[in-house]
Structures are given as C-alpha cells and as structure tokens.
Amino acid sequence: MAKTVTARALDRGGLSDEQLVAMLWNMLLQRQLDNRGFQLNRQGKIPFALGSEGHEAVQAGAAMAFVRGSDILAPYYRDLGLVLGAGITPLDLLTNMFAREADLSGGRQFPNHYTARDRGVLSISSIIAAHCPHAAGVAYALNYQGESGRAVLCSTGEGATSEGEWHEAINFSAIHKLPIVFLVQNNGWAISTPQSKQMAIVDVADKAAGYGLPGLICDGTDPIATYRAMKVAMDRARSGGGPTLVEAKCYRFLAHSTDDDDRTYRDREELARQRADDPVPKYERVLRESGLIDDESLAKMKADILKLANDATDDAEVLPYPSVDDMTTHVYAGAAYEPWLE
Numbered sequence: 001m002a003k004t005v006t007a008r009a010l011d012r013g014g015l016s017d018e019q020l021v022a023m024l025w026n027m028l029l030q031r032q033l034d035n036r037g038f039q040l041n042r043q044g045k046i047p048f049a050l051g052s053e054g055h056e057a058v059q060a061g062a063a064m065a066f067v068r069g070s071d072i073l074a075p076y077y078r079d080l081g082l083v084l085g086a087g088i089t090p091l092d093l094l095t096n097m098f099a100r101e102a103d104l105s106g107g108r109q110f111p112n113h114y115t116a117r118d119r120g121v122l123s124i125s126s127i128i129a130a131h132c133p134h135a136a137g138v139a140y141a142l143n144y145q146g147e148s149g150r151a152v153l154c155s156t157g158e159g160a161t162s163e164g165e166w167h168e169a170i171n172f173s174a175i176h177k178l179p180i181v182f183l184v185q186n187n188g189w190a191i192s193t194p195q196s197k198q199m200a201i202v203d204v205a206d207k208a209a210g211y212g213l214p215g216l217i218c219d220g221t222d223p224i225a226t227y228r229a230m231k232v233a234m235d236r237a238r239s240g241g242g243p244t245l246v247e248a249k250c251y252r253f254l255a256h257s258t259d260d261d262d263r264t265y266r267d268r269e270e271l272a273r274q275r276a277d278d279p280v281p282k283y284e285r286v287l288r289e290s291g292l293i294d295d296e297s298l299a300k301m302k303a304d305i306l307k308l309a310n311d312a313t314d315d316a317e318v319l320p321y322p323s324v325d326d327m328t329t330h331v332y333a334g335a336a337y338e339p340w341l342e
C-alpha cells in the first residue's frame, strides 16, 4: 500500500525536490569530512585541519546557485561545501589533507587549500583576503573577453572584510560593474576576535553602500534562504548587472582550526545556545516535515556518505608522497631551475 506522507508546504525558492535533497547531501557530506579532518589530525595522520561545521547551510545554498563548469569560484579555507559543489571530490579533499603527490596542488598546500583549474576553482590563499583582488581580476577578464552569462563567486569570512584587499577588490568591481558576488560568511569570530572588535557595525552588508553596490543579508543557517539571496546575486552578475555583496549570518561550532583552543576566548553557553540552531538537523527537519525524506532514506544517505568518506580516506592514505626531486616544481618557473646553484 502506498505510504501517506503528510507534507507541510515548503517555501522552496524555486528548487526541485532533487535539488532540495541534494543540498542536504552536501551538508551531511561537509560534516562527515569535517569530522574526518579533525579525527585524522588527532590520530597524528595529518598536520592540520579546518572545519566548516556551522557553515553547511550557507555553502550548500551558495553552491546550488553556482553553475558548475561555467562560473568561477574563489574560495577561502573554510569552503568545503562550496568546493564540493564546484566538483572537487571527497578523494581530492582527502588527498589534499594527506599531502600526497596526486593532490591537485601536488601535495604542497596546507590541508583545506584546494584548487582545480579544470573545475574553475582558484587556489586558496592562506593570506586573508589576498584572493579577492584575484577574483576581481578574473571577473574583469570575463568582461574583457566578452564572456557573458558567467560569474565569479568570491567567498570570505567577516574578518576578511577588515583587510585592504577586500575593499580594493569590491571597489574595483563596483567601478567596473564586474560579474562577481562577494559572499561573506559571518560566523561572528575571526579566530579569537569577535565581530564587535572587528567593526563598529552589526551588518557587514552595510559596507556595500560605501562602494555603490547592493548588500543583501540572508539566514546562513537556512540553505534555501541562502540559495535565494545567492541566486539573485549570481543572476545579476551573469546578466551584466554588476557585483553584489551577500552576507550570510552563521556560526562556527568548532575551534578555528586543530591548532586553536576556543575555550580560551568563547564561553560554552554561547556555543550551546548556537547549537540549538544547528543548520544540519534543522534542515533535516524541514525536509522531513515536507515529506521529501523519511527515517529510512535519511539513514541510507548517512550510511552512503560515511562509506564515501571512509573509502576516500583509505584510498588517499595509501598514495605516495611527492618525490623529493620534485620539490621545486610549481615553485620556480621551469622544473630544472635551482636558483641557489647560480
């Protein structure tokens, strides 16, 4: 007998059932891979990990507004869900964490510093906001080459908006009406610096007015709300309307990185309060109440994701490290160039 599902009407932002469920998949995969990075670090197998826990909804929603194979992504180190959305695979991510030769940057980058030229993903800079002028440059090049219908998504945290490069990039983009969206994932903290010590305003989106571009705010704990804002902004960029600043309000549940102890600056009550608004179980509830998932399909999804993460971990761990002879490749122009021998 057919199962009767009492579905609550869902404000779906124009997304299909498959897309709504795909966003949950992305969020669950982010969380699984986040945990994996921290586990591997505590096991002494990788030197460092960063987590996006609390940012899952922003990134799943923004990734849904990104057109794979056409748009260009300029991510920052906390963008696990965005890079997955752009086509970087769990095996790519684990190979990067383990710094193996097959890593997309040859095992030379920090963990969480992904890049994939063939998928339009710019290389991540450890220097906060240094990628923003690069992103504006790519957007300028799209205009210059007359490539309409494509946009650049440049992502940062709110701390990055204190950096000169962020202001230069956003100003340049507004002047030249570039096809770019500046997504700010405002999690309230820049390592130990709270937002109140970073800027004297409450909404980062207000910074847009000073440069003459629109600023949108969305609930970054809701992937559909984030998708809506990002879709408006990306479509505007793609159709020649110029740049937009989108601020997604979210929270960082984990310490800044595996090298950070957030107990020294964040009280546990704040964390517990924010956990009550955890985007992952919240979105599970939304899909459950609207009849798009049930216990069985959710359990299967979680089992499949765990297997994907386990397989990627096992496959990456057995790969070889880069050879020592290969040390200067990608560092100096020309593989045989050894400046210290001159």
Ligand SMILES: Cc1ncc(C[n+]2csc(CCOP(=O)(O)OP(=O)(O)O)c2C)c(N)n1
Pocket: 078, 126, 127, 128, 156, 157, 158, 159, 160, 161, 187, 189, 190, 191, 252, 256
């Ligand atoms: C120019 C520069 N200054 C300082 C740092 C050290 N640093 C690394 S991450 C970080 C915090 C950035 O915070 P935010 O942009 O809010 O992103 P979040 O980590 O909170 O996602 C800082 C200060 C750096 N990498 N580069």
